[in-house]
Amino acid sequence: MILRISLKFLFFVGVVFLTSCIKQEDFKNFKLNSTYDPSFSIPIINSTLRVADAVAKADTQNVYLNSEGYYTIVYKDTVFTLPANDLISFPNQSFSTSLPATGAPAANLPSGSTLSTTTSGGYSLVLFNGMTLNYAELSAGNMQFSFTSTFQHDVTIVFTFSSVVKNNVALSRSYNLVYNGTSPVRVTDNIDLSGYTISSSGGTNNIPYTVRFDLNGKGNPVLASERLNILADLSNLKYKTWVGNAGEFTIPLPEGSVQLGVFNQAIPISDSLPDIRLVKPSLTLSLINSFGIPSYFKISKLYSTTAYEPTNLKPITTTAFLPLVSNGLNWSGERLIGYAPFSTISNTTPTSVTTTFDLNNTNSNITDIVNPAPKFLTYETSLKVKGDGNTNFIRSDSKFSVFSKIELPLYGYISLYGLADTFNISLPDKGNVTAVTIRLFTDNSIPIKLNLQAYFLDSLGKTVDSLVNNSTTTVAGFNTSGAVVAQPAIYDANGNLIASQTEFKDFVYDSPRYTKIYNCKKMILKGDMISSKVSTPPQNYNFKITPKMTMTFKLSMKVDLSLKP
Amino acid sequence: MKKHLLSIFLVGVTLSLAVGQAEYTLGYMRGVYQSTYVNPANVPNYKVSVGLPILSSFQAQILNSGFVYNDVYAGRGGKNGDSTLIDLNKLVSRMKDKNLFQFGTNIDLFHVHVKLRNSFISFNVTEHVDYRMNLTKDLITFGWKGNSSLVGKTADFTNLGVDMTHWREFSLGFVKEEMKYDIGIRLKFLQGLSNVQTVNKNTSLGTGTTMYELSTNADVVINTAGIKADSNASFQTPRNGSEAAKYLFSFDNPGGAIDLAYTRKILKKLKVTLAVNNIGFISWNSNTSNYSFKGNYDFSGMDVAKRLINADTTVFSVAAYGDSVRSSYKYKYSQNTYMTWMVPQLYLSGSYELLTGMNTVRAHGTFFMDYYRTVWTGYALGVSYELGKTFGLTATYSARYNRWDNIGVGISLRLLPPLQFYAVTDNVMAIFKPYDHNFFNVRVGMNLVFGNNKEPDKQPY
Secondary structure, eight states, X not given: OHHHHHHHHHHHHHIIIIISSOOGGGGSSEEESSOBOOEEEEEEEEEEEEHHHHHHHSOTTTEEEOTTSSEEEEEEEEEEEEEHHHHSOOOOEEEXXXXXXXXXXXXXXXXTOEEEEEEEEEEEOOOSTTOEEEEEEEEEEEEEEEEEEOSSSEEEEEEEEEEEEETTEEEEEEEEEOOOSOSOEEEEEEEEOTTOEEEOGGGSOEXXXXXXXXXXXXXXXXXXXXXXXXXXXXEEEEEEEEEXXXXXXXXXXXXXXXXXXXXXXEEOBTTBOOEEEESSOEEEEEEEEOOBSOEEEEEEEEEEEOSSOTTOOEEOOBSTTTTOEEETTEEEOOEEEOOOOGGXXXXXXXXXXXXXXXXXXXXXXXXXXXXXXXXXXXXXXXXXXXXXXTOEEEETTOEEEEEEEEEEESEEEEESEEEEEEEEOXXXXXXXXXXXXXXXXXXXXXXXXXXXXXXXXXXXXOEEEESXXXXXXXXXXXXXXXXXEEOOOEEOTTSOEEEOEEEEEEEEEOHHHHHHHTTOOEEEEEEEEEOOOOSSTTTTOOEEOOTTOEXXXXXXXXXXXXXOO | OHHHHHHHHHHHHHHHOOOOOOOXXXXXXXXXXXXXXXXXXXXXXXXXXXXXTTXXXXXXXXXXXXXXXXXXXXXXXXXXXXXXXXXXXXXHHHOOSEEEEEEEEEEEEEEEEEEEXXXXXXXXXXXXXXXXXXXXXXXXXHHHHOGGGGBTSEEEOTTOEEEEEEEEEEEEEEEEEOSSEEEEEEEEEEEEEEEEEEEXXXXXXXEOTTTOOEXXXXXXEEEEESSEEOTTOOEEOOOSHHHHHHHHTOOSEEEEXXXXXXXXXXXXXXXXXXXXXXXXXXXXXXXOEEEEEEEEEEEOOBOHHHHHHTTOTTTTOHHHHHHHHHXXXXXXXXXXXXXXXXXXXXXXXXXXXXEOSSEEEEEEEEEEEEEESXXXXXXXXXXXXXXXXXXXXXXXXXXXXXXXXXXXXXXXXXXXXXXXXXXXXXXXHHHHOGGGOSEEEEEEEEEEEEEESSOOOXXXX
């Protein structure tokens, strides 16, 4: 009984307390009644660019810190090099002669008897451009001899070049041609001429020789028609030292260009060209000559071109090259350049003489050439050789080189200057994105204002939107000036930092805009660098790049999503 | 001035109206032995009370301090209306900074309570299961709205945690009744069976105001005991009767606790009681696992300048930063013993006898406070009526769990001596409108009671 009552009581309480008002279906199949709309804010980039770090990692041959404490960009280039062999060389050549026997008897030349013939002559060495050889020390070369006898006797030959000497011994060779009842009889020889000194008498290019040949009788007659034919082929003659008169000729030098990499990406902004004014740009041409020959440097053309106007040749004019004179693109005159004196011919290394042409803001229009941003400085030059006397010389290790050095001290001002590059991009799927806000912050201690614009390109390369689109300045519907992302730092007249400047920007992409760009595969990023506007250089130039300058760049993103439950 | 003081008082009360696990109504039911669980100095009406296993007391409670069902219920939806629509925006708006979800039960396996002269000695064995999960509003906000809604703030997840304990209590109680005061003490031996404990010292996510710089911290240890686990947090529950028996009768995790109460009889009809309960701990020694996760990582963006300067091709590599994040946090697994503290409770209550005799009516009031990760408080007012030793009826009004509309009812009935039936809840309204209330508890049972402690006063006429 007790148990029954207890159970009934407990049952009653349990039913009343625990189950009376709860519907089971209210706890099944839960679903959200609205979309899931989270928004996430994340930092993307927080970076401080230190000019000193960037320079340290850059090609230090191209950038250096000058004595005034700011950076100078330097572009050095070897415009061209003319080696010795391209100036003077020996052409391959040959000479021949046909010699009869002298004093031949009317009867047969009996066995055991000898008939000797001695002949002297001269070989006229072939050279280019009216050159005359005094002497040349040969480092290489071959002489291919061929002796052919039509005599019906044995022949003994002694051939001597008295002016081809090695170790004070003239070049001389002996040969025997044995008659075996059949003529002609032939013998060949190859002589290595390396180490020989070849001289011509009196600068006539004449190389004297002597030939003696003995007919050793075989009891046959000596006919008037019988000859000893000599053929010598000279090939691959290389000199160690060449001395003589170099003659007169002009060598057109290959066209050369110096590429100014810093301006590679320069593009015009809207309808304005880049405006760059540097206080002290300079161009130096160094002509380094170790030939011992009077030479004259000539310029045909000297001009610059830009990346965006490659056909607009902008002439460089200067008074630094007198008597070379420019007349627009074309130049006239020639300038004697330094050359090695004959006394240095035996030096261990060739003696070079340098002739330098310095173009700067006082003797040329180089300042204007830098503005607007040039991509190439192009040269068309030539070298004229004008020999005199017979002691012009050239060594095998002599050369003539032209070096260029362009220095762009980063002191001046820059305005409306565009740097553009293309990047591959991959943006999050539009699917759940309703809005994207890109937030940008800069803290700038560089005296340059930066404008930034980006264009989003679809797979066909068509621009579908731009980063900044709220300006009235548009081209083809897109803003071209971008937005200021960095304000120029303020410096005093002595180049001391007064205050760095901060900039804060939000770029909002709502759903319609993001729908346009999320499929884009490429982005053209364009930056405009603008220093203060100035009118009277150089007093108002305030653009100096020093190692202490930094730019802190921060980028964050807020992404609004909407997901259906 | 009075108006201002009243405003300050109301604001203070509102702010402190958090959660706790008080059983207010039960404490006012002197005729029921189980009232000594609330007030150990309570002097029961009967000389002897005996509880049979399970039948004497079954208690269960559930609460969600953050919101009620109807806060998030948005009607029926889906195909054929077979789905329950949930409004999470409303949920987030309703949640408090700290939100406790808790359910638990305790069942008396046995008790005996005997009067010896003017003292009472009791012994009881009670099974306890308690599950608590503390959620922070910042976590829900982050999950539902993302961190954009937390820009400029540090979302604090430090109070995030889960704690679960299964233990058995063996307690020995003593109540001394004097003219001017009553004192009660209960000594408890605790048999820890299993536990999950979250020690969250510092977990947060900060989002910067201007550039959304992220700052993360974590210093969390999750301890488990009683159930085998490995470093991958793979748990192995008892697979057969033998293992279950080993689990249920293991004394490897001992603990102790004490309840103390002092009742001052200020006037003949007015009593004030201060009870401090559950001061104790359990030492967990068997099958312990400690999962520690600690570190911090601040991210304000990738340093692309250095990488660009160095021509590093991984300029925009998220993976590189993923590695940095991983290396900033250290995960450690160990099997060290640990200790958990019980949830201490404090009751400050008073009662005044409005009527005495055969029909006894008392008015009650209680201030309650306990500590679980933070201090939780509650308030109650109540009236109890006793018809001799046969019938007891108690009604309470309490403010807690961010709600002011909790109406409690308790009833005890001794129609068939020695059987005493009782049932009590602190929120009877939850029975009728469960979707509008965030808390419900109930205790029901049947005691065997013998002998009256005090004879009712004779009628004056």
